Amino acid sequence: MITPIILCGGSGTRLWPMSRTLYPKQFHRLAGEGSLLEETIARLSGVDGIGAPLAICNHEFRFLTAEQFRRQGVDPFTLLLEPEGRNTAPALAAAARHVLDNDMPTLMLVLPSDHVIGKPDAFLAALDRARPAAEAGGFVTFGVTPLAAETGYGYIKAGQTDENGVYPVDQFVEKPDPETARRYLNDGGYYWNSGMFLFEASTFIEALERYAPHIAKDAQAASRGAKGAFESVFLDKESFLNCPSVSIDYAVMEHTDRAMVVPLDADWCDVGSWKGVWQVGERDAQGNLSRGDVVLANVENSCVISSDRRLVVASSVANLAIIDTRDVTYVAPLEAAQEIREIVDNLRAEGRIEVERHPKVFRPWGSFESVDQGDGFQVKRLVVNPGSEISLQFHHHRSEHWVVVSGVATVNRGDDVLELSANQSVYIPAGMMHKLTNPGDIPLEVIEVQTGSYLGEDDIVRVEDRYGRVGETPAC
Amino acid sequence: MITPIILCGGSGTRLWPMSRTLYPKQFHRLAGEGSLLEETIARLSGVDGIGAPLAICNHEFRFLTAEQFRRQGVDPFTLLLEPEGRNTAPALAAAARHVLDNDMPTLMLVLPSDHVIGKPDAFLAALDRARPAAEAGGFVTFGVTPLAAETGYGYIKAGQTDENGVYPVDQFVEKPDPETARRYLNDGGYYWNSGMFLFEASTFIEALERYAPHIAKDAQAASRGAKGAFESVFLDKESFLNCPSVSIDYAVMEHTDRAMVVPLDADWCDVGSWKGVWQVGERDAQGNLSRGDVVLANVENSCVISSDRRLVVASSVANLAIIDTRDVTYVAPLEAAQEIREIVDNLRAEGRIEVERHPKVFRPWGSFESVDQGDGFQVKRLVVNPGSEISLQFHHHRSEHWVVVSGVATVNRGDDVLELSANQSVYIPAGMMHKLTNPGDIPLEVIEVQTGSYLGEDDIVRVEDRYGRVGETPAC
Numbered sequence: 001m002i003t004p005i006i007l008c009g010g011s012g013t014r015l016w017p018m019s020r021t022l023y024p025k026q027f028h029r030l031a032g033e034g035s036l037l038e039e040t041i042a043r044l045s046g047v048d049g050i051g052a053p054l055a056i057c058n059h060e061f062r063f064l065t066a067e068q069f070r071r072q073g074v075d076p077f078t079l080l081l082e083p084e085g086r087n088t089a090p091a092l093a094a095a096a097r098h099v100l101d102n103d104m105p106t107l108m109l110v111l112p113s114d115h116v117i118g119k120p121d122a123f124l125a126a127l128d129r130a131r132p133a134a135e136a137g138g139f140v141t142f143g144v145t146p147l148a149a150e151t152g153y154g155y156i157k158a159g160q161t162d163e164n165g166v167y168p169v170d171q172f173v174e175k176p177d178p179e180t181a182r183r184y185l186n187d188g189g190y191y192w193n194s195g196m197f198l199f200e201a202s203t204f205i206e207a208l209e210r211y212a213p214h215i216a217k218d219a220q221a222a223s224r225g226a227k228g229a230f231e232s233v234f235l236d237k238e239s240f241l242n243c244p245s246v247s248i249d250y251a252v253m254e255h256t257d258r259a260m261v262v263p264l265d266a267d268w269c270d271v272g273s274w275k276g277v278w279q280v281g282e283r284d285a286q287g288n289l290s291r292g293d294v295v296l297a298n299v300e301n302s303c304v305i306s307s308d309r310r311l312v313v314a315s316s317v318a319n320l321a322i323i324d325t326r327d328v329t330y331v332a333p334l335e336a337a338q339e340i341r342e343i344v345d346n347l348r349a350e351g352r353i354e355v356e357r358h359p360k361v362f363r364p365w366g367s368f369e370s371v372d373q374g375d376g377f378q379v380k381r382l383v384v385n386p387g388s389e390i391s392l393q394f395h396h397h398r399s400e401h402w403v404v405v406s407g408v409a410t411v412n413r414g415d416d417v418l419e420l421s422a423n424q425s426v427y428i429p430a431g432m433m434h435k436l437t438n439p440g441d442i443p444l445e446v447i448e449v450q451t452g453s454y455l456g457e458d459d460i461v462r463v464e465d466r467y468g469r470v471g472e473t474p475a476c
Numbered sequence: 477m478i479t480p481i482i483l484c485g486g487s488g489t490r491l492w493p494m495s496r497t498l499y500p501k502q503f504h505r506l507a508g509e510g511s512l513l514e515e516t517i518a519r520l521s522g523v524d525g526i527g528a529p530l531a532i533c534n535h536e537f538r539f540l541t542a543e544q545f546r547r548q549g550v551d552p553f554t555l556l557l558e559p560e561g562r563n564t565a566p567a568l569a570a571a572a573r574h575v576l577d578n579d580m581p582t583l584m585l586v587l588p589s590d591h592v593i594g595k596p597d598a599f600l601a602a603l604d605r606a607r608p609a610a611e612a613g614g615f616v617t618f619g620v621t622p623l624a625a626e627t628g629y630g631y632i633k634a635g636q637t638d639e640n641g642v643y644p645v646d647q648f649v650e651k652p653d654p655e656t657a658r659r660y661l662n663d664g665g666y667y668w669n670s671g672m673f674l675f676e677a678s679t680f681i682e683a684l685e686r687y688a689p690h691i692a693k694d695a696q697a698a699s700r701g702a703k704g705a706f707e708s709v710f711l712d713k714e715s716f717l718n719c720p721s722v723s724i725d726y727a728v729m730e731h732t733d734r735a736m737v738v739p740l741d742a743d744w745c746d747v748g749s750w751k752g753v754w755q756v757g758e759r760d761a762q763g764n765l766s767r768g769d770v771v772l773a774n775v776e777n778s779c780v781i782s783s784d785r786r787l788v789v790a791s792s793v794a795n796l797a798i799i800d801t802r803d804v805t806y807v808a809p810l811e812a813a814q815e816i817r818e819i820v821d822n823l824r825a826e827g828r829i830e831v832e833r834h835p836k837v838f839r840p841w842g843s844f845e846s847v848d849q850g851d852g853f854q855v856k857r858l859v860v861n862p863g864s865e866i867s868l869q870f871h872h873h874r875s876e877h878w879v880v881v882s883g884v885a886t887v888n889r890g891d892d893v894l895e896l897s898a899n900q901s902v903y904i905p906a907g908m909m910h911k912l913t914n915p916g917d918i919p920l921e922v923i924e925v926q927t928g929s930y931l932g933e934d935d936i937v938r939v940e941d942r943y944g945r946v947g948e949t950p951a952c
Contacts, residue, residue: 017789295819295822295823297815297818297819298815306805309803310803310804310805311803311804311805311828311830312804312805312807313493313804313805313806313807313808313819313823314806314807314808315806315807315808315809315812315815315816315819316808316809316812316815317796317807317808317809320793320807322805322807324805327785327786327787328786328787328788328789329782329786329787329788329789329798329800329805330789330790330791331788331789331790331791331793331796331798331807332789332790332791332792332793333791333792333793336791336792339773339774339791339792340791342773343771343773343789343791346771347771347789352787354787371847371848371855372847372848372855372857372923374857374881374882374921375882376881376882376898377881377882377921377923379847379848379855379857379923381848381850381855399899401877401879401901403877403925403927405850405852405853405925405927406850406851406852406853422852422927423875423927425877425901425903425925427901445850445853447848447853447855447925449879449881449901449923449925451879451881451898451899
């Protein structure tokens with residue numbers, strides 16, 4: 001049996017403006033039918049003897065991650081929640097401890113949540129080859145056969161002799177310069193480090209105790225001191241934050257003599273940039289990947305995405321990324337992947353909300369989206385999922401007018417309970433306790449008109465919350 | 477004395493997506509402080525002996541045009557309203573008749589509303605030179621000294637001998653091919669036909685009766701049969717539509733032996749394309765014209781406009797037009813001006829609303845803007861100007877919830893009259909007669925949530941309208 005360990009900690013900065021701090025890359029549909037995380041989950045169904053998955057993510061992403069597991073019909077699953085990211089070594093140490101302490105299958109298949117694998121069968125075959133070696137105490141890495149002299153990946157140099165397609169690792173090497181990358185490609189025997197691993201939990205903890213004992217101690221303490229609610233396991237904050245931010249490669253792989261590599265030729269891509277999205281996507285005869293309401297005239301080899309309801313028209317350009325979201329338009333050459341980081345860093349330094357989140361924000365009960373705002377007012381569209389509810393709360397500074405436009409609502413308003421259907425409205429003055437519930441079978445859609453001198457998201461006093469968020473910030 | 481005749485009939489297709497059928501180029505701020513029309517109006521203040529202006533435009537633009545005159549503090553003015561455009565000869569014939577019949581100054585200064593003149597003083601000096609020749613019965617054209625071998629303009633070949641800077645016209649020539657344009661530039665004595673003229677109303681009508689008697693008859697009949705309301709003069713539809721669509725050049729200038737040209741060296745530009753906007757605008761050290769919430773990194777010689785509240789980021793591109801409006805993003809090389817026509821034509825054939833109008837629509841009482849829509853509902857922001865009102869009306873298919881978010885409102889609701897201030901709301905069920913008035917001194921802002929099975933703009937039955945629009949379509 002195998003426990004899949006899904007790493008959901010990526011930030012995907014180079015895929016801004018679609019990928020944002022509070023809604024990063026792995027949760028977006030970038031290739032295929034589902035999000036990258038959903039596709040990662042779906043791939044597991046082909047693995048023999050697969051156990052319940054364990055995902056590691058920031059606590060802020062617990063509702064988003066849980067929803068995507070449920071949408072894939074996977075239940076049970078566990079979310080190991082980090083108070084803050086500390087790279088892969090502490091995360092995997094906490095995961096290994098959790099697996100051992102909770103009688104889960106101890107063979108850990110570590111999978112980043114934000115990669116694409118075009119040929120899942122080739123991946124399953126590589127996994128079959130890796131299994132005996134991992135069960136025998138090896139650290140098996142999956143090394144992608146290079147297709148180009150890429151300078152953006154670390155490389156794994158394989159040893160000469162293999163056993164059933166499993167090679168000893170000769171050396172882990174950092175991201176090379178272009179000349180070195182070309183030599184690797186020509187020489188052969190070098191593979192891209194995909195960040196996927198297969199090993200026994202105990203093998204990992206033993207190695208960590210030897211090579212990085214500080215991480216082994218604190219990460220295991222974080223797991224043992226964790227507090228749970230539903231599928232969520234909150235790692236102990238103090239212990240976890242004691243860990244340095246270190247990758248598994250740096251903490252263990254580069255030191256152990258038990259590292260092995262299984263070559264993988266499965267159309268793997270880390271979709272790390274808009275060029276990556278363009279490469280793995282379906283392109284038309286002119287080489288364009290387009291999605292959404294897009295009109296192209298004499299355009300070649302470009303990636304044009306309209307992710308909102310807007311019309312995007314491009315004419316007589318080539319090799320461009322044109323990414324249009326509700327509040328941001330981004331235009332750059334497909335090759336200009338590195339420049340995005342600097343742009344995003346600058347915008348973050350200016351406190352721009354556009355790097356943090358989208359106008360549409362997902363909550364455990366559904367979503368809200370700011371559709372208009374002006375001096376002293378804001379208009380939101382709320383969507384409450386069937387059977388869900390927004391916590392019992394009140395606001396100090398704002399009043400709210402709700403107009404139900406679809407579905408049915410139960411509204412707690414002070415001591416009253418009202419039942420509203422489409423085309424009915426209710427007024428909630430500032431200071432009044434209220435709750436909004438969808439008792440129906442279809443989504444409840446409400447237009448909320450807020451008025452008041454202060455309209456920030458943090459003006460919420462939660463009194464009761466079905467999702468355990470009383471006292472949590474940022475609220476809503 | 478001079479009557480300025482301002483031609484507001486341009487469509488500005490090549491400036492899509494900012495310029496749209498129902499809100500074309502001349503009403504937009506593209507260079508300078510005001511819209512192109514406002515700048516045209518403002519330029520007149522420097523002319524000695526200027527009379528009240530007369531603007532010729534489509535009847536649908538009467539409120540927009542009137543508002544821009546008022547914003548410039550010009551009053552009185554007359555709007556000669558076409559039921560449909562018929563090019564410049566019929567429009568100017570009707571204007572000449574109107575001028576003669578209404579005791580307005582008969583010297584007509586014909587000005588397109590959508591051009592930029594960088595040096596107004598040079599324009600005034602040229603006008604002074606033109607005046608005696610026009611008063612003596614000449615058709616004076618203003619010929620722009622060519623700065624490049626432009627193939628997009630018609631040319632005027634000047635005769636050899638001048639009198640105080642006024643030359644006889646040797647020949648009007650159509651848009652030349654590149655080689656011919658280069659020859660014109662090298663030879664000298666050729667000028668761009670700017671579409672500006674100075675002539676006596678009677679001179680024009682006499683010439684028209686000789687060279688295009690059919691137009692002279694029908695256009696004058698359209699003027700004499702016109703019906704007025706306020707500053708609006710509606711040309712008689714049947715007579716006016718009898719006129720063929722013909723330019724003044726074709727109908728008169730190419731035939732008369734009284735055509736003259738005054739050279740004009742005034743930084744004139746017809747702002748006919750995004751490249752034109754870029755050329756006349758203020759550019760930074762990298763050669764970029766940017767407006768609105770725009771971030772540029774390593775961008776050169778581009779025109780980047782964000783006309784809504786959206787953030788537009790461009791990186792490592794050059795010579796591009798990136799035009800971002802609320803509902804459309806357009807990306808193309810600055811040089812690709814001709815391609816826009818085809819794109820817009822295709823979109824129009826598909827019935828796309830984005831070529832017709834913006835989400836924000838101006839009305840005589842203020843504006844409305846669709847901010848959200850979904851199945852069976854739509855959310856609008858209404859802004860009612862101080863002292864203005866939306867007509868007494870009802871809807872067959874939709875109910876409306878109004879939340880006042882700024883200012884004060886008087887609401888007629890059936891037989892009731894309600895006074896609402898910010899944070900108060902009212903419900904108007906389908907079929908109920910209603911009216912919204914702003915009795916206050918600041919703009920009234922209302923969020924309107926519409927629900928119903930049909931939400932088209934044409935579901936309005938106007939019962940009373942201060943602006944004379946009862947029975948008019950499209951309504952609102």
